[in-house]
Amino acid sequence: MGHDLLVIPIVAAAFAWVVWTLLLPAAARDRLRRLAGRPAAPSKGCGGGCSGCGAAVPFRPAGGRRWKG
Amino acid sequence: MSVLEASVLEADAEPPRIALVGNPNCGKTALFNALTGSRQKVANYPGVTVERKVGHFLSPGGRRVQVIDLPGTYSLRARSPDEEVTRDVVLGRFAHEDSPDVLVCVADATNLRLNLRLVIELKRLGRPIVLALNMMDVADKRGCRIDAAALSAALGVPVVPTVAVRRGGIRGLLDQLDRTMAVAHADAPALCGWSEPSSHDLRAYHQEVEAILARSLRDAGAPPLMTRRVDALLLHPLFGLGFLFLVLFLMFQAVFAWAEAPMSLIDGAITALNGAVAAALPDGALRSLLTDGIIAGVGSVVIFLPQILVLFFFIQVLEDTGYLARAAFLLDRLMGGVGLHGRAFIPLLSSFACAVPGIMAARTIENRADRLATIMIAPLMTCSARLPVYTLLIAAFVPDQRVLGGMVGLPGLVMFALYTIGILSALTVAFVLKRTVFKGAREPLLMELPAYRVPSPRNVAIGLLERARIFLARAGTIIFSIMVVLWFLASFPGAPEGATDPAIHYSLAGMLGHALAPLLAPIGFNWQIAIALVPGIAAREVAVAALGTVYALSETGGALESSLAGLLAADWGLPTALAMLAWYVFAPQCVSTLAVVKRETNSWFWMAAMIAYMALLAYAAAFVTFRVASALLGG
Numbered sequence: 001m002g003h004d005l006l007v008i009p010i011v012a013a014a015f016a017w018v019v020w021t022l023l024l025p026a027a028a029r030d031r032l033r034r035l036a037g038r039p040a041a042p043s044k045g046c047g048g049g050c051s052g053c054g055a056a057v058p059f060r061p062a063g064g065r066r067w068k069g
Numbered sequence: 070m071s072v073l074e075a076s077v078l079e080a081d082a083e084p085p086r087i088a089l090v091g092n093p094n095c096g097k098t099a100l101f102n103a104l105t106g107s108r109q110k111v112a113n114y115p116g117v118t119v120e121r122k123v124g125h126f127l128s129p130g131g132r133r134v135q136v137i138d139l140p141g142t143y144s145l146r147a148r149s150p151d152e153e154v155t156r157d158v159v160l161g162r163f164a165h166e167d168s169p170d171v172l173v174c175v176a177d178a179t180n181l182r183l184n185l186r187l188v189i190e191l192k193r194l195g196r197p198i199v200l201a202l203n204m205m206d207v208a209d210k211r212g213c214r215i216d217a218a219a220l221s222a223a224l225g226v227p228v229v230p231t232v233a234v235r236r237g238g239i240r241g242l243l244d245q246l247d248r249t250m251a252v253a254h255a256d257a258p259a260l261c262g263w264s265e266p267s268s269h270d271l272r273a274y275h276q277e278v279e280a281i282l283a284r285s286l287r288d289a290g291a292p293p294l295m296t297r298r299v300d301a302l303l304l305h306p307l308f309g310l311g312f313l314f315l316v317l318f319l320m321f322q323a324v325f326a327w328a329e330a331p332m333s334l335i336d337g338a339i340t341a342l343n344g345a346v347a348a349a350l351p352d353g354a355l356r357s358l359l360t361d362g363i364i365a366g367v368g369s370v371v372i373f374l375p376q377i378l379v380l381f382f383f384i385q386v387l388e389d390t391g392y393l394a395r396a397a398f399l400l401d402r403l404m405g406g407v408g409l410h411g412r413a414f415i416p417l418l419s420s421f422a423c424a425v426p427g428i429m430a431a432r433t434i435e436n437r438a439d440r441l442a443t444i445m446i447a448p449l450m451t452c453s454a455r456l457p458v459y460t461l462l463i464a465a466f467v468p469d470q471r472v473l474g475g476m477v478g479l480p481g482l483v484m485f486a487l488y489t490i491g492i493l494s495a496l497t498v499a500f501v502l503k504r505t506v507f508k509g510a511r512e513p514l515l516m517e518l519p520a521y522r523v524p525s526p527r528n529v530a531i532g533l534l535e536r537a538r539i540f541l542a543r544a545g546t547i548i549f550s551i552m553v554v555l556w557f558l559a560s561f562p563g564a565p566e567g568a569t570d571p572a573i574h575y576s577l578a579g580m581l582g583h584a585l586a587p588l589l590a591p592i593g594f595n596w597q598i599a600i601a602l603v604p605g606i607a608a609r610e611v612a613v614a615a616l617g618t619v620y621a622l623s624e625t626g627g628a629l630e631s632s633l634a635g636l637l638a639a640d641w642g643l644p645t646a647l648a649m650l651a652w653y654v655f656a657p658q659c660v661s662t663l664a665v666v667k668r669e670t671n672s673w674f675w676m677a678a679m680i681a682y683m684a685l686l687a688y689a690a691a692f693v694t695f696r697v698a699s700a701l702l703g704g
Contacts, residue, residue: 014554021550065127
């Protein structure tokens with residue numbers, strides 16, 4: 001029975017993820033982000049969950065590649 | 070000012086911005102990747118980059134530099150949406166963005182005459198320019214000798230030879246950029262007075278290029294003889310087409326033959342994992358979530374990773390060799406027959422991977438009607454997300470036997486047929502659209518054919534790794550989350566006391582499935598399929614995962630130990646399976662595709678029109694298939 005309680009947070013987190021990522025329109029997501037004091041997410045360029053287009057995914061850190069002087 | 074204040078100001082200042090500008094397929098993205106450490110897609114055909122990409126690097130001089138990779142263009146006289154992006158970035162027309170501080174003109178050293186015309190045009194803007202003379206290794210092999218110093222003197226801009234794909238000359242380019250950026254801010258004029266070059270201007274640029282080449286080109290080298298000889302064969306109207314279809318046919322045979330062993334391994338691992346979890350946990354909700362929901366659902370999709378990788382291995386190799394641009398040329402006549410522009414081939418080809426980049430690649434088409442027609446048919450091409458659905462049904466219903474004298478596997482043949490149906494459907498829809506909604510004269514195809522190249526193993530490996538990462542990321546995020554939600558909906562509320570059927574019948578998902586079932590009964594779909602189709606709207610392969618979960622929760626006893634394909638073979642008739650295949654050839658999915666159609670057409674109308682026509686076609690095709698198959702086979 002104790003094990004089965006673990007199911008509740010897993011299902012709740014999955015519900016929240018699906019609603020936030022797939023169901024909520026981008027405009028509503030940005031509005032909620034701004035209300036929480038965070039900047040709007042930059043556009044992914046592909047309209048949603050798909051990254052099949054190989055959208056910009058740098059594998060270097062945000063600072064970019066360092067070239068030594 | 071204190072040292073501290075100075076460093077704070079330095080940190081707050083916008084980093085200098087450089088833009089990579091050049092003709093299509095001259096190596097801008099390869100240079101972008103080399104400078105920033107990114108892994109943007111590069112391929113040996115024009116039109117790969119259709120939007121600007123931004124990255125950063127820290128130069129040897131300690132500057133943090135923003136670098137913008139732009140779509141290829143032959144002139145700032147933009148004629149298509151991707152060329153407009155380049156023009157607008159270069160001229161600083163985007164909101165809140167000045168024009169770049171330095172323009173790095175990337176020129177293909179093997180085709181200097183064409184490439185220099187754009188350099189001359191950009192020079193007229195008066196912005197600081199550095200010319201990266203790229204593909205110098207190929208130029209050397211052809212005996213082409215360019216005097217970089219003389220070229221620099223004649224152009225009046227610094228010239229740096231590079232081999233971007235192997236990171237050759239990057240250090241020299243960086244040093245030159247540091248020197249140029251040091252003086253870039255002071256003397257950069259505004260670009261508000263720019264006007265399109267007239268045809269008279271273009272002729273003047275051409276003459277100027279000839280004069281510059283006379284001073285700097287020591288030896289033009291021999292044209293690529295091998296490319297011409299191979300093209301004589303592969304571009305032959307009959308032999309060329311036959312070769313193209315042979316390549317595609319072999320590709321689909323390999324998708325089944327090569328992937329069989331690794332798929333069995335993954336299947337075994339998933340079954341073992343499921344058994345271990347089931348043995349370790351007591352019967353209850355957590356065990357059901359893990360085994361019936363997550364492992365059965367996500368596992369039934371992950372198993373298809375080898376097939377996806379085999380398919381993309383072929384596509385990547387064909388892209389790198391330069392053959393795909395030839396395929397566009399070969400199919401131009403066929404595409405022209407239905408009224409499509411020849412340039413539609415690349416967007417349609419990209420749609421075999423995913424319709425999203427395919428729809429975006431339609432930006433290279435200048436004419437709006439042609440572009441809309443291409444966008445509307447792109448989702449009919451068989452994207453990789455359909456592969457798990459097709460493979461599952463083929464594994465369940467098509468016997469694994471050899472046909473045509475034992476030379477060809479039947480599963481591969483059926484897969485080839487499904488891809489062909491997708492292509493023929495797209496061409497048929499294009500034919501109708503071009504004669505009704507998007508009327509207009511067809512424009513001829515003008516396309517630069519790249520030289521043949523040996524595929525770079527590194528490029529192929531990176532492409533495959535990226536594809537695997539994308540596939541597994543989807544399995545670990547979208548599919549995982551949807552399966553957890555679906556498991557919950559398919560498990561609660563539980564079965565009432567005295568119920569004889571499994572609990573899923575009485576669950577929320579079961580109720581939804583039973584409610585939708587009458588609508589789908591005419592096409593042979595049962596309530597389990599109805600449940601799977603709903604989350605499948607998010608992405609096609611989710612339907613496979615959903616079927617895995619739904620059947621795991623629906624079956625009891627010995628049936629549970631069977632694979633999903635085995636369960637489907639036992640539960641569905643052949644007419645239902647064929648109807649399901651027909652449905653997935655046309656079904657209007659996925660959410661990302663529809664969103665990108667709205668964005669690229671800037672209209673809700675075209676998105677709604679796409680949903681309507683594809684849903685109608687999917688239902689009609691499934692209905693006809695189910696009825697005909699039932700009549701012929703009995704079902």
